[in-house]
Amino acid sequence: MLKLDKICVSFRSERQDKIFGHTKQQILFDVSVEVKKGTCLGILGESGSGKSTMGRVLCGLLKPDSGNVLINDIPVYASKSGRRELQNKLSIVFQDYTTSANPRFRVRDILREGLYVRQRKERMRLDQEKEINRLLELVGLSSDFAERFPHELSGGQLQRVCIARAIACNPEIILFDEAISSLDAHTQVQIMDLLLELKEKLSLTYIFITHDLTSITYLCDDVLFLYQGHVTEHLSVKRINETKDTYAKKLLESIVVFETEEAV
Amino acid sequence: MSKRFFQNKTAVFTTLIVLVVALIGILAPVIAPNDPYETNIINKFAGYSMEYPLGTDQLGRCVLSRMIYGIRPTLGLAALTMVGTIGIGAVLGIMAGYFRGIVEEVIMRIVDVMLSFPSQIMVFAVVALLGVSVQNVIIANVFIKWAWYARMIRTGVMQYRDKNFVQFSCCVGMPERFILFRHLLPSITSDLAVLASLDIGWAIINISTLSFLGLGVQAPTPEWGAMLNEAKEVLTSNPTQMIAPGVAIVALVCCFNLMGDALRDVLDPKEVK
Numbered sequence: 171m172l173k174l175d176k177i178c179v180s181f182r183s184e185r186q187d188k189i190f191g192h193t194k195q196q197i198l199f200d201v202s203v204e205v206k207k208g209t210c211l212g213i214l215g216e217s218g219s220g221k222s223t224m225g226r227v228l229c230g231l232l233k234p235d236s237g238n239v240l241i242n243d244i245p246v247y248a249s250k251s252g253r254r255e256l257q258n259k260l261s262i263v264f265q266d267y268t269t270s271a272n273p274r275f276r277v278r279d280i281l282r283e284g285l286y287v288r289q290r291k292e293r294m295r296l297d298q299e300k301e302i303n304r305l306l307e308l309v310g311l312s313s314d315f316a317e318r319f320p321h322e323l324s325g326g327q328l329q330r331v332c333i334a335r336a337i338a339c340n341p342e343i344i345l346f347d348e349a350i351s352s353l354d355a356h357t358q359v360q361i362m363d364l365l366l367e368l369k370e371k372l373s374l375t376y377i378f379i380t381h382d383l384t385s386i387t388y389l390c391d392d393v394l395f396l397y398q399g400h401v402t403e404h405l406s407v408k409r410i411n412e413t414k415d416t417y418a419k420k421l422l423e424s425i426v427v428f429e430t431e432e433a434v
Numbered sequence: 435m436s437k438r439f440f441q442n443k444t445a446v447f448t449t450l451i452v453l454v455v456a457l458i459g460i461l462a463p464v465i466a467p468n469d470p471y472e473t474n475i476i477n478k479f480a481g482y483s484m485e486y487p488l489g490t491d492q493l494g495r496c497v498l499s500r501m502i503y504g505i506r507p508t509l510g511l512a513a514l515t516m517v518g519t520i521g522i523g524a525v526l527g528i529m530a531g532y533f534r535g536i537v538e539e540v541i542m543r544i545v546d547v548m549l550s551f552p553s554q555i556m557v558f559a560v561v562a563l564l565g566v567s568v569q570n571v572i573i574a575n576v577f578i579k580w581a582w583y584a585r586m587i588r589t590g591v592m593q594y595r596d597k598n599f600v601q602f603s604c605c606v607g608m609p610e611r612f613i614l615f616r617h618l619l620p621s622i623t624s625d626l627a628v629l630a631s632l633d634i635g636w637a638i639i640n641i642s643t644l645s646f647l648g649l650g651v652q653a654p655t656p657e658w659g660a661m662l663n664e665a666k667e668v669l670t671s672n673p674t675q676m677i678a679p680g681v682a683i684v685a686l687v688c689c690f691n692l693m694g695d696a697l698r699d700v701l702d703p704k705e706v707k
């Protein structure tokens with residue numbers, strides 16, 4: 171349903187040879203991918219490989235230099251209506267939960283923002299109190315969290331609130347940009363279980379950006395390896411051992427080593 | 435928010451003082467014991483008494499009454515200056531920070547030019563150009579000060595625009611006015627409130643300075659700086675005459691500075707008690 175077609179992105183680089191130079195540094199090279207409805211796509215790559223940049227292109231915040239982003243065959247960046255279509259369908263959860271929520275908002279207000287989007291989209295009024303309680307319950311928090319401020323929550327709790335906010339918009343696709351990477355291992359597993367459960371319940375499509383292979387194998391159906399802005403491999407998780415890509419192999423090996431060490 | 439405000443003693447205390455002073459200024463005709471303009475040459479330089487609680491000046495006018503009436507121009511003009519400054523600064527700063535591109539370039543280059551002039555000289559230049567009057571003093575003050583605010587607000591807007599919660603709002607297509615009025619403005623308000631309450635002290639001093647130099651509020655209008663100027667003329671014969679306006683200016687400016695500090699604590703959501 172969401173499709174990237176030969177996306178190239180470049181930024182103006184910091185170091186310029188001439189005073190008014192426009193030397194550009196290309197970050198993404200001909201990235202093409204298709205996300206099918208009801209699946210989970212994992213995007214794997216090391217730090218600085220352009221994952222977040224790709225995420226920003228996917229969610230309509232960064233216009234690529236060339237290439238098309240299509241949602242249900244409507245080009246996103248070509249017109250306002252395409253943009254709106256994507257905004258109605260896609261929601262996002264960020265890595266850095268400390269800046270994901272406005273520190274001046276209570277949890278209640280944070281969720282209201284998502285509900286507002288849903289009300290506008292579905293053109294109907296919602297019982298906000300009831301919805302907020304339902305959402306909190308959905309992500310496994312009790313309803314008295316509604317009155318708290320973000321800094322009064324732990325990392326895992328706040329990330330749950332962010333997930334609840336993403337779901338409040340009633341999206342079809344959710345993009346996770348390293349959404350669990352900054353949490354501790356135990357909380358990571360809890361959140362991933364929660365995500366799997368929500369995916370079933372609400373029949374969502376996930377795009378899951380991470381640098382951690384284990385969480386991909388736990389959560390995703392397809393995996394896309396990104397190395398210095400190039401897509402080096404795109405295959406299903408079940409066949410991940412058959413990868414021919416050197417970087418992907420290296421990652422796999424490091425996992426194996428990691429596991430054997432743990433076994434000792 | 436209001437709960438934290440009332441828990442902060444400095445904030446409550448200074449705000450209360452400012453409010454009381456403002457109220458006295460507004461109710462001046464009721465409170466003042468005498469007419470501030472009524473001269474009585476025979477009774478000049480009178481000491482403290484029941485009829486003239488702070489004595490009389492070189493023309494035999496009641497100093498206390500003049501102080502009370504003087505609140506109006508002193509505080510009122512300072513407030514007007516700040517409203518003008520913040521208004522212009524906010525509009526241009528938000529435009530520069532939010533829309534970027536050519537709009538930002540043009541606004542910021544003008545700001546750079548404005549900031550490269552020494553402010554006091556600019557005030558004199560503007561007043562000299564437009565003529566000596568209260569109106570022109572305010573125009574001059576706003577003229578030199580807006581650039582600071584435009585720059586600060588632009589920085590704030592840019593800083594918060596890249597925060598994830600704003601990115602989320604953009605991503606799910608919240609209306610621009612929600613992003614602007616619920617996310618960006620409240621976020622920069624705390625910085626703004628602190629700066630504004632510090633700068634209102636600056637404005638009071640600046641207006642008083644100009645009045646002291648004879649470029650601002652003109653005699654016989656009672657204004658604290660102008661009163662200090664008059665007291666200066668009779669420094670040798672009646673030195674006590676400068677105590678009241680001098681102390682009042684210092685106290686009020688102090689009050690605003692303390693309020694600025696206290697407001698920063700109150701408005702910072704993460705401030706632990």
Ligand SMILES: Nc1ncnc2c1ncn2[C@@H]1O[C@H](COP(=O)(O)OP(=O)(O)O)[C@@H](O)[C@H]1O
Pocket residue numbers: 181182197215216217218219220221222223224
């Ligand atoms: N706004 C920007 N301006 C210039 N360079 C950027 C910008 N955003 C990201 N980059 C560069 O793009 C590259 C990829 O960044 P990013 O997509 O954030 O990587 P990651 O895979 O770690 O999320 C980095 O080298 C970074 O320096």
Ligand SMILES: [Mg+2]
Pocket residue numbers: 221222348
């Ligand atoms: Mg990243």
